[in-house]
Amino acid sequence: MTKKIWLSLAHMSGREQDFIKEAFDTNWVVPLGPNVNGFEADLEKYIGQDKHIVALSAGTAALHLALVMLGVKAGDEVICQSFTFAASANPITYLGATPVFVDSECDTWNMDPELLEKAIVDRKAQTGKYPKAIIPVHLYGMPAKMDEIMAIANRYGIPVLEDAAEAQGSKYKGQHCGTFGEYGVLSFNGNKMITTSGGGALITPTQEAKQRAMFYATQARENAPHYQHEEIGYNYRMSNICAGIGRGQMYVLDEHVARRRQIHTLYTELLKDVDGVTIMQRPSDEYDSNYWLTCIIVDPEKAGFTREDLRLKMDEEQIETRPLWKPMHLQPVFADAPMYVNGVSEALFNNGLCLPSGPMCTDEDIIRVAKVIINYK
Template sequence: MELTKIKEKIFLSSPHMSDEGYEMEYIKEAFDTNWIAPLGENVNGFERELAAKVGSKAAAALSSGTAAIHLALKAAGVGEGDIVFCPTLTFSATANPIIYQNAIPVFIDSNYETWNMCPEALEEAFIKYPEVKAVLVVHLYGLSADMDKIMEICRKHNVAVIEDAAESLGTYYKGQHTGTIGDYGVFSFNGNKIITTSGGGMLVSKNEERINKARFWATQSRDQARHYQHSELGFNYRMSNVVAGIGRGQLKILDQRVEKKKYIHEFYKRELEGLEGVELMPSNEWNEPNYWLSSMMLRGKVRPLDIIEALERENIESRPVWKPMHMQPFFERFDYIGNGVSNKLFENGICLPSDTKMTDLDLERVVKVIKGLWTN
């Protein structure tokens, strides 16, 4: 009996090391100098180079993007009982650190123009909760939120703005890197991100003093003393020297990865946008996305699950759009301000394979499966 050949898997977004081997150069240096952990020149260099790349004054290399959000909230003075506005359409890692600080999330709806935080819903939230301590803004799938409107509202109410740019490294808003517009910015280097360190994150800010404080907290709040002394609660959040070496190498090819992500998006746009009921993720004149995940809305008979299952049968990975936080079992007890846009995006949205190792043949394979659902 002849065995059916398994087709090569196409991933949603998997790690992609540089062809030039930049990462190994930095890792080898760490090994050769025995600076494996806890810190070292790769950590210092990654902080300097990332800050320079995005145009921020200071950066702290941490163990994850989640850790960076946690320390940003702490740096902004968020504590027990404080209210933090957070987009509902995001991954739970955005909202979880609010709970770490014993604060209270209030979830803000999206709009169709950006898929990100709706400024009108944000205004409504400030009316209901004028005592809010901080606002978390997410740049979903590499799409920039409408930062001018959001910053104007937040500055009027004198609250700290934290940008969760975990998915948007390399995205520009009106010529400025996302993550550098608010008071604090957060990047992630998880395995599926546009560049990866296998795991890790970065906190950036114009406020160098606050970044120094974040580094202190991230190293168990160890006081400067001959003995081990701790006057504040600390965390084990620092990035290792080996991991940072991967990041330094990856940062060199960030622009290449953005170009490939854009190419993938343009391929899908050209091939799929003519199908009935298909609408690719929005574009705005002020937004230069990194197109981390090419996503689309479906408004016809073909549903996201139809596409996901059809792709799965061909060993191709895709996923639904994030399920809103206010619909999650853990978070549904918290307030939500909006009119259901995020619900609709979740119900009708799908993230397509956006792996930067994909060839044109891979893209054609994906498109053929999807188009088949409209012709069958």
């Protein structure tokens, strides 16, 4: 039987079970404990920049808490990159706020700084208020144009919340993605750079902010012997078992980043002569992508097939691929949201495909995928 090649499978270091066993042996089977503290310390060491990190039950929970911490309330607007997974935008609506979608530029496929500024100015003109926060995303691991985005955000005094769910290990000008804005978010979902089976983290600027995030993540319980609540809280802490997986995964994070980059290089080499198929490349070496997923764009005129033709062919060949994210401004659920668009993300969605890129993929797997493209008839 033909081996199925998956888009992005998890890969274990082998150390995970030791941390889990320790949790069981010491009866720390709760959403706090030595693995949670240890995992946070490992992440802080890895990210640097004097950041303070809170381990949570999901990246989505981290985005939600960050918006709470930024004071987003019902009736506010929050600017969000349109070209992303719905998890970047959904938490805005949990708070009764409205997402304002901003399209991408062609270099990194992330938030277009020019459109961002246009959106800020226009929202102020239309509503009398500036948006409460800006959520750029480092999609597929490619760093967004953070210098430009931060300069605009600072000019209008709007805090930035970076969605680095797909970008652990990616750097922009030598600095980790997720550390430029006031807050940053990581995801440890099963298909990400490392996994805790499900989980995420909030990167915060200070120890006080970390304490505050932990407070909200544990039902906003006040410091009293009884259960005293003066604010609404959430149950978002990471379990000590999941954090054990995370600690084990930290041993292979660098290896995973290196492997995904190698896979991207291999695809680039193998597909260099295929007419009408272009692989997403970083605009310059200032953008140090982890290449979470290698993405291609198909030009149907030149290639003689569409993205969808290719996806179906891959499916026949037992290869999992996925269209690029459908932009949020085209999603029925966000039909009423304000949007500032330029056609870039729509074109990427129409013609783009993610190729298998996980650390479990062998060179032979990548060659098999490339051959389907090269030999497409």
